[in-house]
Amino acid sequence: xxxxxxxxxxxxxxxxxxxxxxxxxxxxxxxxxxxxxxxxxxxxxxxxxxxxxxxxxxxxxxxxxxxxxxxxxxxxxxxxxxxxxxxxxxxxxxxxxxxxxxxxxxxxxxxxxxxxxxxxxxxxxxxxxxxxxxxxxxxxxxxxxxxxxxxxxxxxxxxxxxxxxxxxxxxxxxxxxxxxxxxxxxxxxxxxxxxxxxxxxxxxxxxxxxxxxxxxxxxxxxxxxxxxxxxxxxxxxxxxxxxxxxxxxxxxxxxxxxxxxxxxxxxxxxxxxxxxxxxxxxxxxxxx
Amino acid sequence: xxxxxxxxxxxxxxxxxxxxxxxxxxxxxxxxxxxxxxxxxxxxxxxxxxxxxxxxxxxxxxxxxxxxxxxxxxxxxxxxxxxxxxxxxxxxxxxxxxxxxxxxxxxxxxxxxxxxxxxxxxxxxxxxxxxxxxxxxxxxxxxxxxxxxxxxxxxxxxxxxxxxxxxxxxxxxxxxxxxxxxxxxxxxxxxxxxxxxxxxxxxxxxxxxxxxxxxxxxxxxxxxxxxxxxxxxxxx
Numbered sequence: 001x002x003x004x005x006x007x008x009x010x011x012x013x014x015x016x017x018x019x020x021x022x023x024x025x026x027x028x029x030x031x032x033x034x035x036x037x038x039x040x041x042x043x044x045x046x047x048x049x050x051x052x053x054x055x056x057x058x059x060x061x062x063x064x065x066x067x068x069x070x071x072x073x074x075x076x077x078x079x080x081x082x083x084x085x086x087x088x089x090x091x092x093x094x095x096x097x098x099x100x101x102x103x104x105x106x107x108x109x110x111x112x113x114x115x116x117x118x119x120x121x122x123x124x125x126x127x128x129x130x131x132x133x134x135x136x137x138x139x140x141x142x143x144x145x146x147x148x149x150x151x152x153x154x155x156x157x158x159x160x161x162x163x164x165x166x167x168x169x170x171x172x173x174x175x176x177x178x179x180x181x182x183x184x185x186x187x188x189x190x191x192x193x194x195x196x197x198x199x200x201x202x203x204x205x206x207x208x209x210x211x212x213x214x215x216x217x218x219x220x221x222x223x224x225x226x227x228x229x230x231x232x233x234x235x236x237x238x239x240x241x242x243x244x245x246x247x248x249x250x251x252x253x254x255x256x257x258x259x260x261x262x263x264x265x266x267x268x269x270x271x272x273x274x275x276x277x278x279x280x281x282x283x284x285x286x287x288x
Numbered sequence: 289x290x291x292x293x294x295x296x297x298x299x300x301x302x303x304x305x306x307x308x309x310x311x312x313x314x315x316x317x318x319x320x321x322x323x324x325x326x327x328x329x330x331x332x333x334x335x336x337x338x339x340x341x342x343x344x345x346x347x348x349x350x351x352x353x354x355x356x357x358x359x360x361x362x363x364x365x366x367x368x369x370x371x372x373x374x375x376x377x378x379x380x381x382x383x384x385x386x387x388x389x390x391x392x393x394x395x396x397x398x399x400x401x402x403x404x405x406x407x408x409x410x411x412x413x414x415x416x417x418x419x420x421x422x423x424x425x426x427x428x429x430x431x432x433x434x435x436x437x438x439x440x441x442x443x444x445x446x447x448x449x450x451x452x453x454x455x456x457x458x459x460x461x462x463x464x465x466x467x468x469x470x471x472x473x474x475x476x477x478x479x480x481x482x483x484x485x486x487x488x489x490x491x492x493x494x495x496x497x498x499x500x501x502x503x504x505x506x507x508x509x510x511x512x513x514x515x516x517x518x519x520x521x522x523x524x
Contacts, residue, residue, distance in 0.1 A: 165390070168379075168383055168386060168387060168390075169387075169390065171376070171378070171379065172376050172379070172387050172390075175376045175377060175378055175379070176374060176375075176376055176377075178338060178358075178370075178374075179370060179374040179375075179376065180376075180387070181337075181338070181357070181358040181359050181362070182336060182338070182358055182359075182362055182367070182368050182370065182374070183359075183362060183387050183388060183390045183391055183435075183439065184359045184362045184363050184390050184391030184392060184393075184439075185359055185390060186357070186359045187359075
């Protein structure tokens, strides 16, 4: 195995890792302030990808540019999903909310199936075939871009959480919602904003992954499952844990894809998940 | 300033408070004492908006606030320091204080009020970068009270501030509360420590099984045999 191949596998793994990080960090944030898991998270990503396909196709825009249209749309959708669907049932049993999101996921899947048929689609992008040459190493530009941009976005989000008034309020709601409300925090508003932001992260992930992925209406379920295991691996609601988990799963996916093809890469993240959970049932960063 | 009128409250079908009425004037220190499960915490939580009463009114400056959400009540200057202190455990001392000043009425002067809390409790300044859960019990209580002060209360509701404190720290807390009240801050103090609260307050209410059983001058209540009985949860 030569240096070029190693670099390609690594960069693909980092690209996957970055995309998973965007997806899972949004999920972990929305979980931390609502204590409910959006199990349709991956389906909303799929929805974002198809909208990107249509918007890009209609306006003749590259997915990277179509993001400017799709990002506000998904942000707004996140707001609406929280206000209209989650908020009325947020104090009911977790299983009710679980069913709600499972239902939304299925509706999205069949909706996409009806509109776009079940055939696999590619989002046309000038970047799809573009390659970067760094000395002897050749990597796909889209992979490198997915990694670099998602890391920048995640660092930005980390800064938002650690160093701004909004971030402090989000952490307060995650740690002690009732006490936060005693300090003048409108919990419902914070939850709505965080939900919308988690959808904004999905839009960014959609644009970055559009040149890499093949679109299928059912793809969301698999992505939700990956995001869920990253959420658990990182320690439920732990932002940095989710980022680390995302890169572990991303690189594992890429390596197993290279070694054993798609039949192996589908199983490896789950195998890692089971092994880490046996060693640390509370996740890598979770408190016991 | 604050008056509770004929308040009923409970959790689902379980009633906790029955026809509770009490009043706190501006600058007054009033104690609310009673046994466990007498409904003291429920009353404070209802005033702060964490709990909806099933009947009755909570008037603040003559306005009924019983149906307002807690974040709006906080902004009127009613500040609850909750049972068990309610610190944000993974935040630093300073971040906890900054949260106290998040409420809009207090945010503009937040930097100065935090400095004045540091002046009152120098140990908090020394430990301002330390995570709240690593503080000792006494320091955590100082932080909880300090955070309440950063919210610029017009009335401070304290739920069992002496909880978990060594006697020497209870005395220290006593001095702090007396000083705050001396500067004109109204305080409604919920305590299981009867002596502490009767000594500190001018007037007291004694709750028994969710009802106001006795009320009046704290000095008089100190000699009243029925107070001890109520504390043990026994009716005559």
